[in-house]
Amino acid sequence: MKIKQVLFATLVLGVATGASAQMKPEDQIKFRKAGYAFMSWNMGKIKAQTIDNPSSFNKDQVLAAATVIAATANSGMGALYGAGTDKDAGNQKTRVKPEFFQQQDEVRKLAVAFVKEANELQKVAATGDAGAIKVQFGKTGESCKACHDKFRKDE
Template identity: 50%
Template sequence: MFRTVLAGALAAVVMGAGMTAQAEVVSPEDQIKLRKAGYSYMSWNMGKIKAQVIDQSVAYDQGQILAAARTLDAIANSGMGALYGPGTDRQVGAQQTRVKPEMFDNFPDVAQLSAGLAAATGKLVDAAEADDRAALRTAFAEVGQSCKACHDKYRQR
């Protein structure tokens, strides 16, 4: 419960005052580049968990699962909202984005979605620490649904 409340508060701060401060330090082109890298790294870690826990196409390694879950949780709580500064709703230089412009008018909703992702990745870490494969499958699905909820609303196809 504390982790969920903390994640919600953190998301609100990041999406508010923190965004302006970070956007001044990192150029719009680099903001897009960095957030794409973060999401790619999340995808890679989701793939490791999927291969071992869901598909079982790779031997299960609790240490790898825990590292991947912690990585996902760290990124979800890293303040990536600061990488959605003004002007990053369109191509900047060589960096293209698939974010829908309307996301920039709905930061309270985005903060709520971000808090949901942080809560879901927290559950994934808890399941990985407990080495509970059933809980891992459930938590993995929750993380995926959390990602999908944001993509469905704010990602161009």
């Protein structure tokens, strides 16, 4: 299964890289920030319903949020880190550290781990088991944090 995930991630990145070559660096930064913001909003919805206020748990809303997270994780966001996006471009600011562009093997490892956890979150959310979703939400969040800790500048 792991080999399939790596091959799929490589294929998605390769196809998406061709498309991103057509985009200006500031547009790549704008779109990746939008994707991460949308995932964050949906992570917040799951957190609110499984951790902050479990009595508000709505399995359909949680599944919808988990589906968005998995879809975004699988969308080829890596292609939005093209040439010129290692620094601010146009009116778009970036918080990515230069190491992101220098440590591609580590980036790939973290990206594959995030996609795996996001896909598992969607799968677990489909069961409607709030406790299991909470556990998988934590694993998905940790995979986000691993990349942030290593490759994102503080504001």
